[in-house]
Amino acid sequence: MVLQLKGLLAALAVTAAALIIVGSRAHAETPLERGTYLVRGIVACGNCHTPKDAAGKARADLELAGGREFDLPIGKPIAPNITPDLETGIGTWTDAQIITAIREGKRPDGTLIGPPMPIGFYREMSDRDVEAIVAYLRAVKPVSHKVGKSVYNIPLPSAYGPPVTKVAEIPRDDKVAYGAYLAGPLGHCLECHTPFVSPGVLDLSKIGAGGRELEAFSPDGESAIVISANITPDRENGLGLWSDDEIKRAIMRGEAKDGHELVRTMAFDWYAHISETDLDSIVSYLRSMKAVATTK
Numbered sequence: 001m002v003l004q005l006k007g008l009l010a011a012l013a014v015t016a017a018a019l020i021i022v023g024s025r026a027h028a029e030t031p032l033e034r035g036t037y038l039v040r041g042i043v044a045c046g047n048c049h050t051p052k053d054a055a056g057k058a059r060a061d062l063e064l065a066g067g068r069e070f071d072l073p074i075g076k077p078i079a080p081n082i083t084p085d086l087e088t089g090i091g092t093w094t095d096a097q098i099i100t101a102i103r104e105g106k107r108p109d110g111t112l113i114g115p116p117m118p119i120g121f122y123r124e125m126s127d128r129d130v131e132a133i134v135a136y137l138r139a140v141k142p143v144s145h146k147v148g149k150s151v152y153n154i155p156l157p158s159a160y161g162p163p164v165t166k167v168a169e170i171p172r173d174d175k176v177a178y179g180a181y182l183a184g185p186l187g188h189c190l191e192c193h194t195p196f197v198s199p200g201v202l203d204l205s206k207i208g209a210g211g212r213e214l215e216a217f218s219p220d221g222e223s224a225i226v227i228s229a230n231i232t233p234d235r236e237n238g239l240g241l242w243s244d245d246e247i248k249r250a251i252m253r254g255e256a257k258d259g260h261e262l263v264r265t266m267a268f269d270w271y272a273h274i275s276e277t278d279l280d281s282i283v284s285y286l287r288s289m290k291a292v293a294t295t296k
């Protein structure tokens with residue numbers, strides 16, 4: 001009887017272990033699933049690479065087909081077509097070439113990709129995540145859409161840094177570290193929310209203090225300027241007095257603390273798809289930042 005019970009317990013233990021394995025397999029995302037989650041969410045390549053309608057909403061029929069023109073002090077960059085179209089997109093590029101474009105800002109022909117593509121942040125994207133993003137880019141609908149060439153009135157650097165070889169995963173159980181990864185290398189929140197010391201150069205002593213002049217979309221289709229907000233814990237200018245839920249509502253729904261609608265420069269139409277755990281990590285990271293007063 002005792003032996004039988006032992007046998008039964010052992011069998012149950014084996015079954016439980018099998019269930020756990022099956023369970024974790026069921027949860028392990030494929031690269032395409034991860035890439036879809038990232039590009040349609042926190043990474044939001046489409047905030048620049050998908051043309052927007054007059055209200056500032058991304059056009060689903062032209063997903064990642066390029067053509068958005070930026071009017072910046074450094075020139076007039078145009079976001080290219082990054083769908084798999086063979087002639088007007090990046091359909092002929094290899095996976096490795098696309099990864100080099102994203103993390104090193106270098107095209108297959110050796111030319112450099114200029115701002116505002118946030119290469120400085122993308123350099124820190126993990127191997128697994130950048131591969132997942134490529135899997136998604138391969139799966140989007142190819143769109144034949146020829147766009148113009150960027151014009152810069154500043155010289156571009158010869159490189160953004162040494163070649164990026166291996167970037168390890170950031171452990172997700174360290175919420176602040178993973179939140180910093182979400183807000184930096186993946187979401188480039190800090191690119192828009194950090195002031196410049198000189199055109200195109202972020203003031204790293206004021207990370208998150210806002211004050212950048214960015215393009216806005218007004219409902220009448222006219223482009224206008226919007227100033228990015230201070231997202232450090234500063235109590236006067238920043239998020240110091242905001243609740244976690246208020247911060248999450250601003251990110252996901254574009255709702256300010258007082259309820260007014262934020263301008264569609266920030267990618268909240270994409271951020272609406274960020275998971276609750278990732279949002280928690282972003283908030284933990286924002287809370288951990290140094291409080292900096294807004295300068296402008």
Ligand code: HEC
Pocket residue numbers: 043044045046047048049077078079080081082089090098101102107112113114115116117118133137149150
């Ligand atoms: C803030 C705006 C912005 C974001 C965000 C952005 N890009 Fe770009 N991207 C650009 C601009 C502008 C260019 C063209 C720059 C130039 O002409 O030198 C570009 C160029 C590229 C190119 C080169 C294509 C070619 O044909 O030359 C690729 C590939 C690319 N981006 C992929 C991506 C991917 C993938 C993401 C998301 C992970 C992304 N970009 C996010 C603005 C952006």
Ligand code: HEC
Pocket residue numbers: 042047182183187188189190192193214226227228229230231238247250251256257261262263265266267271282
């Ligand atoms: C393309 C630039 C851009 C990116 C990327 C961006 N933001 Fe923003 N964000 C803005 C601008 C501009 C505003 C102000 C909008 C307004 O005043 O209507 C803003 C507003 C906010 C606000 C509201 C603050 C306030 O005082 O009203 C929060 C919170 C915020 N952003 C957090 C984030 C986080 C977190 C991320 C990354 C997940 C992010 N932003 C990415 C440009 C950006």
